[in-house]
Amino acid sequence: MAQPHLRRPATARILLLLAALGLPLTACGDHGTDGEVRAAEDGVLRIVGQDDLRWDVEQLTAPAGEITFELVCEDAVNHNIVLDELDEEIAFCSPGETVTGSIELQPGTYTYVCTIPGHESTMRGELVVE
Numbered sequence: 001m002a003q004p005h006l007r008r009p010a011t012a013r014i015l016l017l018l019a020a021l022g023l024p025l026t027a028c029g030d031h032g033t034d035g036e037v038r039a040a041e042d043g044v045l046r047i048v049g050q051d052d053l054r055w056d057v058e059q060l061t062a063p064a065g066e067i068t069f070e071l072v073c074e075d076a077v078n079h080n081i082v083l084d085e086l087d088e089e090i091a092f093c094s095p096g097e098t099v100t101g102s103i104e105l106q107p108g109t110y111t112y113v114c115t116i117p118g119h120e121s122t123m124r125g126e127l128v129v130e
C-alpha cells in the first residue's frame with residue numbers, strides 16, 4: 001500500500017542487479033501475481049508483511065540448508081511467518097519491527113503463511129527450496 005509507485009523501480013533495479021550478476025531469472029515467464037520471484041541473498045529471505053494483509057512478494061526461492069527469514073512488519077499490524085508443511089512459527093514481528101528467524105529446509109515446495117487471525121487467507125505465498 002505504501003507508495004506503490006516507488007516499489008516498481010526498486011524491483012526493476014534488483015532484477016537488473018541479478019542479471020548483471022549472471023543469476024538465473026528462472027521465473028521470468030511466470031506472471032502469476034506480479035511475476036516477481038525473490039531469491040535468497042546469502043541465505044536470507046527478506047519479506048514484508050503489509051498493512052493490507054498481504055506479503056510484498058508471493059514467490060520465494062532459496063537453496064536448501066539453513067534459511068533465514070528477515071520479517072518486516074509494516075507500520076501498524078503484527079505478522080508472523082509459518083511454513084504450512086512444518087506448522088512451526090519461524091518469526092513474529094510487531095508493528096514497525098524487523099525480526100529474523102532461521103530454519104533448516106530440505107529441497108521442496110513450501111507454503112508460507114501468516115497465521116495471525118484473519119491474515120491467513122490473503123497472506124500466503126510459495127517458497128521453492130532447491
Ligand SMILES: [Cu+2]
Nearest residue numbers: 079114116119
Ligand atoms: Cu499477518
